[in-house]
Amino acid sequence: MKKESKGGTALVPSPVVLLSVRGKETPNIITLSWAANVCSDPPSIAVGIRPNRHSYDMVKDAGEFVINIPGVDQLEATKFCGTKSGRDNDKFAECNLTPVQGSKVNAPMIAECPINLECKTTKIVPVGSHDLFIAQVLAVHLDESVLNESGRFDAEKSKLFTYMPLNGQYWAIGDKLA
Amino acid sequence: MKKESKGGTALVPSPVVLLSVRGKETPNIITLSWAANVCSDPPSIAVGIRPNRHSYDMVKDAGEFVINIPGVDQLEATKFCGTKSGRDNDKFAECNLTPVQGSKVNAPMIAECPINLECKTTKIVPVGSHDLFIAQVLAVHLDESVLNESGRFDAEKSKLFTYMPLNGQYWAIGDKLA
Numbered sequence: 001m002k003k004e005s006k007g008g009t010a011l012v013p014s015p016v017v018l019l020s021v022r023g024k025e026t027p028n029i030i031t032l033s034w035a036a037n038v039c040s041d042p043p044s045i046a047v048g049i050r051p052n053r054h055s056y057d058m059v060k061d062a063g064e065f066v067i068n069i070p071g072v073d074q075l076e077a078t079k080f081c082g083t084k085s086g087r088d089n090d091k092f093a094e095c096n097l098t099p100v101q102g103s104k105v106n107a108p109m110i111a112e113c114p115i116n117l118e119c120k121t122t123k124i125v126p127v128g129s130h131d132l133f134i135a136q137v138l139a140v141h142l143d144e145s146v147l148n149e150s151g152r153f154d155a156e157k158s159k160l161f162t163y164m165p166l167n168g169q170y171w172a173i174g175d176k177l178a
Numbered sequence: 179m180k181k182e183s184k185g186g187t188a189l190v191p192s193p194v195v196l197l198s199v200r201g202k203e204t205p206n207i208i209t210l211s212w213a214a215n216v217c218s219d220p221p222s223i224a225v226g227i228r229p230n231r232h233s234y235d236m237v238k239d240a241g242e243f244v245i246n247i248p249g250v251d252q253l254e255a256t257k258f259c260g261t262k263s264g265r266d267n268d269k270f271a272e273c274n275l276t277p278v279q280g281s282k283v284n285a286p287m288i289a290e291c292p293i294n295l296e297c298k299t300t301k302i303v304p305v306g307s308h309d310l311f312i313a314q315v316l317a318v319h320l321d322e323s324v325l326n327e328s329g330r331f332d333a334e335k336s337k338l339f340t341y342m343p344l345n346g347q348y349w350a351i352g353d354k355l356a
Contacts, residue, residue: 001321001322002294002319002320002321002322003319003320003321003322003325003329004281004317004318004319005317005318005319005320006316006317006318007220007221007295007296007314007315007316007317007318008221008315008318009215009217009218009221009222009223009315010215010221010247010293010295010315010318010320011193011195011213011214011215011223011245011247011295012193012247012293012331012333012336012338013191013193013338013340013351014193014214014215015189015190015191015192015193015214017189033215034214034215034216034217034218035189035214036189036192036193036212036213036214036216036224036226037187037188037189037192037211037212037226037343038212038214038224038226038305038308038310039187039212039226039305039306039307039308039310040187040212040306040307040308041306041307042185042306043185043186043187043188044187044305044306045187045189046214046216046224046310048214048215048216048217067189069188069189069190072355075355075356079356103182115188115190116180117185117188117189118185122305123303123305125301125303125312127216127217127222127300127301127312128217128218128219128220128222129217129218129219130216130217130218132216132217132224132312134303134305134310136185137185137186137187137188138184138185139182139183139184139185140182140183140184140185140186140188141180141181141182141183142180142181142183142188143179143180143181144179144180144181147181151181152345153190153342153344153345154345155190155342155344155345155347155349158190160190160191161355162191162340162351164331164333165215166331166333167330167331167332167333169333169354169355169356170354170355170356171333171351171352171353171354171355172351172352172353172354172355173191173340173349173350173351173352174349174350174351174352174353175349175350175352176347176348176349176350177250177253177339177347177348177349177350178253178257178347178348
């Protein structure tokens with residue numbers, strides 16, 4: 001038996017990412033869950049951003065940004081950057097996060113996040129409450145803490161987590177299934 | 179220390195969904211990982227589909243489809259529907275999955291999947307190897323097996339899993355963090 005309800009953002013589990021962008025004066029960070037890989041060639045991601053968020057104009061004007069994937073050590077920063085506005089907070093400073101200049105785009109990468117994707121916006125698609133920024137991934141940075149002896153991504157070492165929009169909870173990654 | 183490499187679809191963890199669609203003769207199912215919630219109002223999702231996949235024209239022509247979220251009991255079906263073509267396989271039959279007509283769209287929901295999202299395409303955006311289908315979610319169905327006593331989504335009971343495009347592995351959801 002199933003319970004039917006009206007439409008909702010029920011696609012679970014969802015990724016959670018920290019988007020960092022340069023600003024006119026200080027860089028900013030926003031937490032986003034409306035985010036995905038969307039195309040293999042050119043490798044592209046998409047993120048949904050509300051036009052009334054402080055970072056919206058910064059992301060639009062810059063035309064480039066970094067998607068930083070947090071591990072559990074960045075869980076508190078993830079929550080902070082999703083609930084506080086960059087209007088009132090220097091999020092890098094308040095979360096003790098370190099900005100490192102990207103090599104392909106003029107945007108700060110978050111040093112503490114184990115995975116960083118340098119992105120350049122290619123299209124902005126209005127959807128409704130959110131605009132969808134489609135962006136090409138120009139470079140990927142993987143911290144050695146998430147690499148195995150062969151230099152490849154090791155999910156077990158990565159301590160990633162996921163988000164459930166259906167109830168607002170964060171959940172760790174568990175066991176390998178296949 | 180980080181290792182830099184060229185751009186890639188490195189946004190992890192990613193959701194994995196089974197998209198079901200009616201066909202001219204038989205319905206079909208495809209496994210997709212390029213998928214996300216992208217907008218809260220109207221609630222909308224986006225999925226990236228390669229134009230050369232058998233289901234592409236079916237999804238485009240139908241204008242509506244269902245996003246089915248598998249639990250670990252549907253892991254084998256998820257792998258099957260991601261590697262076999264509907265040209266040669268009746269995937270509902272071969273995976274022992276049961277089609278149930280949607281209530282808002284003319285598309286088959288997969289009864290065995292604990293969560294179903296009925297979707298209507300609103301935009302198709304070419305990105306590169308994949309076209310991005312943006313669709314409004316018209317209804318959500320939650321199986322009682324994933325609901326708590328109050329009738330709300332219970333992530334612990336859901337037995338969901340996630341996908342790591344960086345190495346092609348499937349991982350279970352682990353412990354609640356927050």
